[in-house]
Amino acid sequence: MATTASTDAVPGFRGTYFGRIKNAIISIMEGMSVTLGYLLQRPITIQYPDRTPKPVKDTLPERYRGILELDMKTCTACLACERACPIGCIKIEVVKDKETKKRYITRFDIDIAKCMYCGLCVDPCPGGAIRHTNEFEGSTSDVQYLVRRFVPPGERIEPAKPKKKEKEEAGAEGS
Amino acid sequence: MTEFITEEMTLNMGPQHPSTHGVLRFQLTSDGEVIHSVKPDVGYLHRSIEKIAEKVTYHGFMPYTDRVDYVAAMNSNFAWALTVEKLGGYQVPERAEYLRVIAAELNRISSHLIMLGVMAMDIGAVTPFPYFLRERETINDLLEELCGARLTYNYIRIGGVSSDLPDGFRDRALRFLDHFEPIIDEFNRLITYNEIFVNRLANIVIIPREQAIAWALVGPNLRASGVKWDLRKDEPYSIYPQVEFDIPVGKGEVGTVGDCFDRFIVRVDEMRESSKIIRQCLDKMPEGEIQSKLPRQLKPPKGEVYVRSESARGEMGYYLVSNGGLNPERVKIRTGSFSAMAIMEEVSKGIMIADMVALISSLDVIAPEIDR
Amino acid sequence: MERLADYIVYNLPFLQQIPRVIVDLIIMLFFATCMLLFWVALFAGITSWVERRVAGRIQSRIGPNRVGPQGFLQWIADGLKCFLKEDFVPAAADKKLFLLAPYIVFAGMFAVFVVVPFGDGLIISNLNIGIFYVLAISSLVVVGILMSGWSSNNKWSLLGGMRSAAQIVSYEIPVSLAILPVILLTGSLGMQDIIRAQGPYPWQWFAFHNPFTFIAFFIFFIGALAEGNRTPFDIPEAESELVAGYNTEYSGMRFVFFFFAEWANLYIIAALTVTLFLGGWNTPAHLYTNLFGLLHRSVDVAGTFVFILKSLFLVFVIIWIRWTLPRLRVDQMMDVCWKYFVPFSFANIVGTIIWMVLADAAPVLGYVRYILFVVGLMVPLAIAMKITRNFRLAKSEIHLNPFI
Numbered sequence: 001m002a003t004t005a006s007t008d009a010v011p012g013f014r015g016t017y018f019g020r021i022k023n024a025i026i027s028i029m030e031g032m033s034v035t036l037g038y039l040l041q042r043p044i045t046i047q048y049p050d051r052t053p054k055p056v057k058d059t060l061p062e063r064y065r066g067i068l069e070l071d072m073k074t075c076t077a078c079l080a081c082e083r084a085c086p087i088g089c090i091k092i093e094v095v096k097d098k099e100t101k102k103r104y105i106t107r108f109d110i111d112i113a114k115c116m117y118c119g120l121c122v123d124p125c126p127g128g129a130i131r132h133t134n135e136f137e138g139s140t141s142d143v144q145y146l147v148r149r150f151v152p153p154g155e156r157i158e159p160a161k162p163k164k165k166e167k168e169e170a171g172a173e174g175s
Numbered sequence: 176m177t178e179f180i181t182e183e184m185t186l187n188m189g190p191q192h193p194s195t196h197g198v199l200r201f202q203l204t205s206d207g208e209v210i211h212s213v214k215p216d217v218g219y220l221h222r223s224i225e226k227i228a229e230k231v232t233y234h235g236f237m238p239y240t241d242r243v244d245y246v247a248a249m250n251s252n253f254a255w256a257l258t259v260e261k262l263g264g265y266q267v268p269e270r271a272e273y274l275r276v277i278a279a280e281l282n283r284i285s286s287h288l289i290m291l292g293v294m295a296m297d298i299g300a301v302t303p304f305p306y307f308l309r310e311r312e313t314i315n316d317l318l319e320e321l322c323g324a325r326l327t328y329n330y331i332r333i334g335g336v337s338s339d340l341p342d343g344f345r346d347r348a349l350r351f352l353d354h355f356e357p358i359i360d361e362f363n364r365l366i367t368y369n370e371i372f373v374n375r376l377a378n379i380v381i382i383p384r385e386q387a388i389a390w391a392l393v394g395p396n397l398r399a400s401g402v403k404w405d406l407r408k409d410e411p412y413s414i415y416p417q418v419e420f421d422i423p424v425g426k427g428e429v430g431t432v433g434d435c436f437d438r439f440i441v442r443v444d445e446m447r448e449s450s451k452i453i454r455q456c457l458d459k460m461p462e463g464e465i466q467s468k469l470p471r472q473l474k475p476p477k478g479e480v481y482v483r484s485e486s487a488r489g490e491m492g493y494y495l496v497s498n499g500g501l502n503p504e505r506v507k508i509r510t511g512s513f514s515a516m517a518i519m520e521e522v523s524k525g526i527m528i529a530d531m532v533a534l535i536s537s538l539d540v541i542a543p544e545i546d547r
Numbered sequence: 548m549e550r551l552a553d554y555i556v557y558n559l560p561f562l563q564q565i566p567r568v569i570v571d572l573i574i575m576l577f578f579a580t581c582m583l584l585f586w587v588a589l590f591a592g593i594t595s596w597v598e599r600r601v602a603g604r605i606q607s608r609i610g611p612n613r614v615g616p617q618g619f620l621q622w623i624a625d626g627l628k629c630f631l632k633e634d635f636v637p638a639a640a641d642k643k644l645f646l647l648a649p650y651i652v653f654a655g656m657f658a659v660f661v662v663v664p665f666g667d668g669l670i671i672s673n674l675n676i677g678i679f680y681v682l683a684i685s686s687l688v689v690v691g692i693l694m695s696g697w698s699s700n701n702k703w704s705l706l707g708g709m710r711s712a713a714q715i716v717s718y719e720i721p722v723s724l725a726i727l728p729v730i731l732l733t734g735s736l737g738m739q740d741i742i743r744a745q746g747p748y749p750w751q752w753f754a755f756h757n758p759f760t761f762i763a764f765f766i767f768f769i770g771a772l773a774e775g776n777r778t779p780f781d782i783p784e785a786e787s788e789l790v791a792g793y794n795t796e797y798s799g800m801r802f803v804f805f806f807f808a809e810w811a812n813l814y815i816i817a818a819l820t821v822t823l824f825l826g827g828w829n830t831p832a833h834l835y836t837n838l839f840g841l842l843h844r845s846v847d848v849a850g851t852f853v854f855i856l857k858s859l860f861l862v863f864v865i866i867w868i869r870w871t872l873p874r875l876r877v878d879q880m881m882d883v884c885w886k887y888f889v890p891f892s893f894a895n896i897v898g899t900i901i902w903m904v905l906a907d908a909a910p911v912l913g914y915v916r917y918i919l920f921v922v923g924l925m926v927p928l929a930i931a932m933k934i935t936r937n938f939r940l941a942k943s944e945i946h947l948n949p950f951i
């Protein structure tokens with residue numbers, strides 16, 4: 001196929017011949033003085049992870065949404081977090097002992113590999129049992145280690161007693 | 176005279192190509208350096224977010240909107256919140272509105288910073304990119320303090336926001352803006368008015384006003400073609416009517432209205448306007464609640480709604496159908512990058528490969544936003 | 548070289564059994580390898596470290612800082628890594644050309660070192676056609692780049708190779724023409740003669756000799772950048788357009804050879820500019836030594852030091868330009884060459900000839916060099932002023948310690 005390379009359709013430079021030379025010299029000098037200025041300034045990067053003045057973990061703001069942590073002592077097994085999680089990476093199993101009529105948590109797993117740190121599970125928790133930490137360096141050698149098991153397998157843990165008001169709230173939203 | 180026979184070359188630009196901003200593919204046919212046709216091939220980043228929306232709750236879809244446009248996640252959050260609030264008729268406290276606008280405008284600046292930096296890098300100047308990113312880091316730090324995350328914020332909640340300003344945020348934000356405004360001038364000296372840069376962009380791929388409207392370009396791309404259209408002004412939502420700002424439009428400063436340089440400079444100017452908005456919001460912000468009382472499981476009434484808002488890449492619209500249940504019946508997202516991709520085929524005939532790179536980055540397409 | 552070969556053969560009698568040609572060849576190969584390993588590799592390596600460090604600081608980063616003190620040994624680590632990598636040849640590549648291309652590129656650059664002077668008497672071969680040899684031999688690079696681009700059987704590489712060929716061939720013209728005024732003034736093509744024709748003080752340099760050489764200096768420097776594929780003319784390897792240009796498909800040691808050539812070339816550009824326009828190794832005072840008898844005659848250490856210092860400064864300038872400027876488009880690159888550089892260089896030659904005639908008649912023209920020197924001084928001054936202004940406006944703080 002014969003083609004016409006339409007290079008003249010591509011508009012050329014602007015300005016007059018010498019004007020363009022002048023523009024080029026001035027603007028290049030401007031640009032070069034900016035970059036040289038930065039050469040004379042302190043770099044802003046830090047040498048993560050080992051040569052930072054403080055561990056990066058300690059410099060994170062209080063609200064930082066890192067890996068989730070659970071306080072089993074205050075968890076009331078209300079399942080609000082499990083319901084709020086859009087991915088379903090929280091797995092809670094609660095059994096009722098037929099004799100004592102008590103509830104026990106037999107499983108509380110958070111799959112950190114699936115978690116997107118959105119914080120939606122933290123909001124509804126009545127006692128603040130589930131919360132984000134500043135921990136963000138969670139690499140392991142196998143993806144299965146990323147499932148955090150807060151109830152050791154085979155054990156069962158008695159949930160904390162919900163305070164009165166919380167109980168109502170937890171009941172109300174179960175609709 | 177015998178005719179000089181040349182052969183067309185088919186080139187595959189992407190999906191792994193440095194200037195395709197994510198995973199895009201263009202099928203080019205070219206005669207040496209001059210491109211004859213471009214066929215955009217989208218879909219490499221399709222994550223079926225719209226389908227996921229049908230499986231999660233209204234609150235639970237919020238983190239997914241972060242992923243629609245991860246460069247300006249806050250604006251995406253904002254749009255979803257507006258949509259559900261309109262359908263359900265939920266109220267938002269005034270302080271929360273201000274917080275939303277502050278966060279969204281900060282995010283708009285950081286999104287534009289990325290686009291400008293990447294564009295400079297695509298033109299061959301690598302150094303402006305780290306400078307732009309450095310400013311963006313400060314914004315990320317601010318947003319991290321505010322909501323705990325640096326990229327996928329999930330800050331805005333239906334009926335409010337997740338958290339109030341932390342202590343000292345106002346001072347830090349103002350300090351950043353004081354530092355940032357002179358830095359914009361420095362950027363201009365470094366790269367914007369550099370003779371080589373100007374020559375690479377001026378008069379390249381002019382999209383005239385009519386064509387821009389006909390191809391449904393939105394946001395800064397549309398404004399660069401000289402159309403003064405900004406949803407924040409023309410279809411005001413949230414507290415935008417109460418703040419003063421201008422809408423920068425392409426003026427054809429060094430070439431013709433609607434060329435690549437205009438698309439660049441419009442965003443530079445928009446950062447200044449955003450910083451103006453943030454300053455006003457920080458001053459005017461009232462005290463009060465940040466989240467209205469809503470049930471944990473939202474059940475908006477049956478019906479459908481389409482709400483659009485101005486994201487960093489232009490109009491972002493959510494079309495939502497509700498069946499009165501816990502999950503949306505259908506969600507459709509309309510994004511700015513998609514329409515920008517559509518025009519690519521039309522305008523890129525006869526340009527050179529180097530201009531193609533400039534065009535892609537000047538339209539500011541973000542691959543995940545195209546495919547969703 | 549012959550003298551050295553004579554000396555070795557004389558002292559090692561068993562070599563006399565072998566035909567002299569072969570002995571010469573082996574000795575030459577041996578020395579070439581030594582040069583390659585201890586001189587060019589060192590220069591390329593250190594230049595790469597300097598480039599990455601300077602680039603880092605310009606971009607507000609630190610740059611390589613892990614291997615060795617301040618990351619100084621990074622280039623050895625990188626070289627070693629590439630050395631151990633698989634030498635991959637694409638299935639559809641033209642294998643022979645593909646394997647050969649990096650060596651041709653490298654040989655083209657490496658051969659230039661033969662005539663690069665390092666000091667008074669410190670030159671591998673003081674050819675009487677020195678600068679002509681440089682122009683001729685460095686054209687070999689085009690062949691190599693074109694070969695690599697073609698044989699990779701990758702369209703991006705091909706485009707890169709084509710662009711590079713077009714670019715180098717075009718820019719050879721203004722570069723050669725910019726050298727001519729200097730040759731006219733010197734009356735010789737030898738590198739050492741050109742340096743000797745200049746003086747130790749800046750106003751005695753050819754760059755400031757007359758207005759035409761002043762312009763020629765800039766044309767030569769920028770044209771040399773273009774010939775070496777450096778920004779703003781790094782069009783053949785434009786990473787945002789052509790992925791990596793002609794070396795996209797290369798890996799391992801062959802890839803290193805391309806970069807070897809690139810960084811060696813960085814030094815060559817600088818050294819040639821210093822030789823031709825910036826006074827070379829001329830110093831007001833001399834410091835002769837024969838390095839504890841290692842050399843067969845004494846050399847001027849002060850001159851060598853000055854020469855390398857000037858070259859390194861120019862290397863820094865090239866790096867600085869590279870990390871500041873955007874890249875031209877192909878047609879603009881050609882525009883710059885044919886519409887700006889070529890006419891100016893022709894004017895320079897004519898101008899220089901007229902100047903030489905006039906200067907004989909009116910010695911007062913000799914004072915123009917002082918004016919030009921002052922004009923040249925304005926450039927760093929203007930940049931310094933702009934930097935101060937930038938610091939003031941952006942309220943930046945100065946931090947001079949290069950070792951962070």
Ligand code: SF4
Pocket residue numbers: 068084085086087088089090110114115116117118119120121122
């Ligand atoms: S942070 Fe989000 S994704 Fe992770 S467990 Fe909580 S709700 Fe689920």
Ligand code: SF4
Pocket residue numbers: 070074075076077078079080081082092124125126127128129130
């Ligand atoms: S919401 Fe809190 S209390 Fe309820 S189950 Fe989850 S962690 Fe336990």
